[in-house]
Amino acid sequence: xxxxxxxxxxxxxxxxxxxxxxxxxxxxxxxxxxxxxxxxxxxxxxxxxxxxxxxxxxxxxxxxxxxxxxxxxxxxxxxxxxxxxxxxxxxxxxxxxxxxxxxxxxxxxxxxxxxxxxxxxxxxxxxxxxxxxxxxxxxxxxxxxxxxxxxxxxxxxxxxxxxxxxxxxxxxxxxxxxxxxxxxxxxxxxxxxxxxxxxxxxxxxxxxxxxxxxxxxxxxxxxxxxxxxxxxxxxxxxxxxxxxxxx
Amino acid sequence: xxxxxxxxxxxxxxxxxxxxxxxxxxxxxxxxxxxxxxxxxxxxxxxxxxxxxxxxxxxxxxxxxxxxxxxxxxxxxxxxxxxxxxxxxxxxxxxxxxxxxxxxxxxxxxxxxxxxxxxxxxxxxxxxxxxxxxxxxxxxxxxxxxxxxxxxxxxxxxxxxxxxxxxxxxxxxxxxxxxxxxxxxxxxxxxxxxxxxxxxxxxxxxxxxxxxxxxxxxxxxxxxxxxxxxxxxxxxxxxxxxxxxxxxxxxxxxxxxxxxxxxxxxxxxxxxxxxxxxxxxxxxxxxxxxxxxxxxxxxxxxxxxxxxxxxxxxxxxxxxxxxxxxxxxxxxxxxxxxxxxxxxxxxxxxxxxxxxxxxxxxxxxxxxxxxxxxxxxxxxxxx
Numbered sequence: 001x002x003x004x005x006x007x008x009x010x011x012x013x014x015x016x017x018x019x020x021x022x023x024x025x026x027x028x029x030x031x032x033x034x035x036x037x038x039x040x041x042x043x044x045x046x047x048x049x050x051x052x053x054x055x056x057x058x059x060x061x062x063x064x065x066x067x068x069x070x071x072x073x074x075x076x077x078x079x080x081x082x083x084x085x086x087x088x089x090x091x092x093x094x095x096x097x098x099x100x101x102x103x104x105x106x107x108x109x110x111x112x113x114x115x116x117x118x119x120x121x122x123x124x125x126x127x128x129x130x131x132x133x134x135x136x137x138x139x140x141x142x143x144x145x146x147x148x149x150x151x152x153x154x155x156x157x158x159x160x161x162x163x164x165x166x167x168x169x170x171x172x173x174x175x176x177x178x179x180x181x182x183x184x185x186x187x188x189x190x191x192x193x194x195x196x197x198x199x200x201x202x203x204x205x206x207x208x209x210x211x212x213x214x215x216x217x218x219x220x221x222x223x224x225x226x227x228x229x230x231x232x233x234x235x236x237x238x239x240x241x242x243x244x245x246x247x
Numbered sequence: 248x249x250x251x252x253x254x255x256x257x258x259x260x261x262x263x264x265x266x267x268x269x270x271x272x273x274x275x276x277x278x279x280x281x282x283x284x285x286x287x288x289x290x291x292x293x294x295x296x297x298x299x300x301x302x303x304x305x306x307x308x309x310x311x312x313x314x315x316x317x318x319x320x321x322x323x324x325x326x327x328x329x330x331x332x333x334x335x336x337x338x339x340x341x342x343x344x345x346x347x348x349x350x351x352x353x354x355x356x357x358x359x360x361x362x363x364x365x366x367x368x369x370x371x372x373x374x375x376x377x378x379x380x381x382x383x384x385x386x387x388x389x390x391x392x393x394x395x396x397x398x399x400x401x402x403x404x405x406x407x408x409x410x411x412x413x414x415x416x417x418x419x420x421x422x423x424x425x426x427x428x429x430x431x432x433x434x435x436x437x438x439x440x441x442x443x444x445x446x447x448x449x450x451x452x453x454x455x456x457x458x459x460x461x462x463x464x465x466x467x468x469x470x471x472x473x474x475x476x477x478x479x480x481x482x483x484x485x486x487x488x489x490x491x492x493x494x495x496x497x498x499x500x501x502x503x504x505x506x507x508x509x510x511x512x513x514x515x516x517x518x519x520x521x522x523x524x525x526x527x528x529x530x531x532x533x534x535x536x537x538x539x540x541x542x543x544x545x546x547x548x549x550x551x552x553x554x555x556x557x558x559x560x561x562x563x564x565x566x567x568x569x570x571x572x573x574x575x576x577x578x579x580x581x582x583x584x585x586x587x588x589x590x591x592x593x594x595x596x597x598x599x600x601x602x603x604x605x606x607x608x609x610x611x612x613x614x615x616x617x618x619x620x621x622x623x624x625x626x627x628x629x630x
Contacts, residue, residue, distance in 0.1 A: 054492060080494035092489040094482040105478045106493045113503035119475035158489075165494065 013062030024223035040220035085167035091154035095147030299515025301554035303508030309548035312484030317409030323531030325513025333436035358425030388509030392502035417532035432527025547596025
């Protein structure tokens with residue numbers, strides 16, 4: 001088997017808030033094309049870990065190397081431009097804009113003030129928006145206000161807003177929370193399609209969903225990595241059962 | 248470019264915008280000049296200079312969500328730049344021969360200043376003055392914007408800081424009487440490059456220049472809002488984090504919009520000086536800055552055209568009521584602001600666009616107030 005290339009290498013990452021170590025000496029390596037799921041009880045530091053990677057929170061110590069670029073030194077928008085996309089836990093879309101506008105605004109061109117002023121809606125933009133809309137099953141809602149979408153559709157739209165930027169690493173915080181069974185299946189299929197040519201980190205509690213998508217699973221507990229491995233190995237591990245799955 | 252702008256406007260979804268602009272142009276360029284005598288028309292021209300500020304606030308507050316309570320700063324800076332040029336022209340050595348130092352503005356002479364201060368010198372040049380009107384306030388807005396937005400200061404804190412800066416600038420102008428004309432401002436402005444701006448014909452011409460600039464500003468703003476930047480502003484107001492984590496430097500977008508609003512205010516200020524014939528700190532400080540926000544709120548903070556009507560109506564109301572009930576005016580103004588915020592969140596433009604929703608909102612709020620105000624014993628159990 002070929003040795004896989006590492007896309008994201010997190011080493012000894014720690015952040016402490018007034019002495020409380022939300023993330024404590026975490027090591028995590030994500031390969032190119034891998035779907036990694038992070039599970040763990042509430043307060044385990046899952047969301048904080050994503051915050052650290054995307055620059056929302058600043059680390060106390062450690063390194064976050066993405067394609068060998070140290071992300072800790074970069075501003076949020078530069079991290080995004082380097083190829084890291086992040087979906088928030090609650091659907092974070094622009095409710096006053098249409099689905100089309102939500103996607104167009106996320107198109108990665110014309111990102112400066114003047115650039116956006118003189119941004120032209122060329123055919124490639126229109127094509128790309130329609131391509132993404134088809135991917136996230138929102139073609140028919142393209143000209144509807146995003147605020148009127150169902151909860152699940154909002155989640156998809158936000159994923160679409162990230163996809164249009166074609167990130168090499170996509171981070172999704174509880175993408176299927178609040179979704180119906182059918183929507184969960186559709187989301188799992190969507191994730192499989194989009195992970196074909198990029199790495200994805202997903203935080204999720206729904207074990208069935210995790211099983212459907214995960215290549216590897218990392219269990220966080222009290223800010224530390226408790227265990228890492230395949231879904232089967234994780235579910236069989238006694239420490240994991242005690243800390244998380246058991247109750 | 249202008250043709251393209253126009254086509255952009257026409258092809259825009261909301262065609263009623265075009266009709267509304269045409270109606271406004273008709274009102275400003277034909278109806279008002281025919282209906283009003285030059286004294287009243289000049290007054291309208293003065294109110295329209297505030298409309299520049301209001302239109303700028305629609306961009307930065309209405310769409311971008313950046314509430315500035317200090318637009319008087321830029322209105323004042325623009326106005327003072329123009330006033331300094333006009334004052335120097337009015338202070339030639341012949342007409343100031345009776346001063347102890349002829350050739351400097353009269354208020355400097357009264358304050359025992361013997362020579363023109365260095366920063367007044369370049370205002371001998373009209374082209375420098377025009378550039379200064381456009382650049383200085385915008386540059387100042389840029390500096391404020393960088394200092395605030397790069398550090399993620401926003402919302403209420405930003406509003407309070409702009410207000411503080413407006414106050415500081417007023418205190419500075421009033422305190423440095425010899426350099427700025429103090430509380431009286433810069434008065435007795437007479438000619439612009441030898442052209443007497445106090446005559447009726449000059450007032451007509453200035454009114455038309457002012458109205459044309461304002462309409463041009465609205466067309467420009469409409470274009471800005473229809474660009475991707477316009478979408479981004481709406482996005483920013485709604486979910487700032489999402490914009491930031493979509494690869495945008497949010498601070499830069501805000502700084503740019505704030506600068507555009509400042510530029511508009513400055514042009515308004517310069518036109519004010521030209522039409523009214525003086526500039527004073529009473530158009531810089533806290534109260535005028537808040538009034539400018541009220542014009543925008545009354546007109547509708549999402550409506551470029553509504554902002555103009557807001558500025559006109561509130562100012563007409565102000566001059567009518569402050570003549571009749573001088574003491575009551577400030578209270579009325581406050582009540583008007585609260586009323587608009589409570590009942591007309593989208594101002595008069597909202598009333599015009601969605602009369603039904605507005606009526607429902609008024610009804611519900613009134614019922615809620617009645618329920619709250621009812622004596623406790625009359626309320627149902629457990630409330």
